[in-house]
Amino acid sequence: MTETTNRIIRPYGDTTGDGMVQLSFTLPMPHSKVAEGAAAQLANKMGMDPALVVHAKAMGPDFTFFVVYGRVNHLVDPSQVQVVERDYPLLTPKEVNATVKESLRRRLVVVGGCIGTDAHTVGIDAILNIKGFAGEKGLEYYREIKVVNLGAQVSVPTLVDRARAENADAVLVSQVVTQRDAHILNTREMSAAFRESYPADRRPLLVVGGPRFDETMAGELGVDRVFARGTTPGEVASYLVHRITQRKAS
Known part of the structure; x- marks a missing residue:
């Protein structure tokens, strides 16, 4: 088992272990200050605090795409991750x-x-x-x-x-x-x-x-x-x- 899977880790943004993540999503709202506030509110409810809307773009008249940057307090335990490992040799x-x-x-x-x-x-x-x-x-x-x-x-x-x-x-x-x-x-x-x-x-x-x-x-x-x-x-x-x-x- 590698060192990474032996320890609890946090997301990395600006400095190691700062917990900063970037999230993108679309809301069914026209682009406006209210829409940006709604995006920040959603990110807050998802555990990002503080949450900063760094990008907002209208997707037609009724939708807005957002990118939000902020800190989360969640920890990740790689030893608990389940994946399907390749159990066969790669052939030419x-x-x-x-x-x-x-x-x-x-x-x-x-x-x-x-x-x-x-x-x-x-x-x-x-x-x-x-x-x-x-x-x-x-x-x-x-x-x-x-x-x-x-x-x-x-x-x-x-x-x-x-x-x-x-x-x-x-x-x-x-x-x-x-x-x-x-x-x-x-x-x-x-x-x-x-x-x-x-x-x-x-x-x-x-x-x-x-x-x-x-x-x-x-x-x-x-x-x-x-x-x-x-x-x-x-x-x-x-x-x-x-x-x-x-x-x-x-």
Whole structure:
């Protein structure tokens, strides 16, 4: 355990341990002195004291965006933080291809898309398309991985049917739209549909990702893995190979 996780810490702003934080939010009020006062009041109620409105900008006629800077008295105990640690090795594309070829003796099949009304394909394309993300090539670049990218607004029945038709080893779903917890509801619907349609030992790996997912929610959502913001194609490819070769060996 590192030194950081062995001690109680405070936020850092101007000097070490001063407890200063910066917070941004929007209020449904036209920009005015009253709106700025309301923003400071909200920050006070959230535990910032003093709270200074350092930025206010009208967002159309009826909303105002604020940035508030102030001190909080809360302490942070890193030893109590729960995270999902990577429990598999990161492989190069060459290593991924070699492992798949040796273990499966066929191409690993991945079906992906955005389900429900989600039309934002940036996330799924970053992982699947050959152009990739963060300097890494997407899964289409891997010789031993067959990628079927269904794109946006894919219904859950269509996803299940295509996964069956392709004999998919893994299903990747990206969810960017999060209003009214749509990403949570869509994922639960998807995982339930796959569990109803497949025997437990034949179901493809279910992997979801998006900027508003919590990586600790995999069990709650009924999926095998949740990837949060910043995930690279190499991490996904390495995870898929790790889990599928584990299945093959068991």
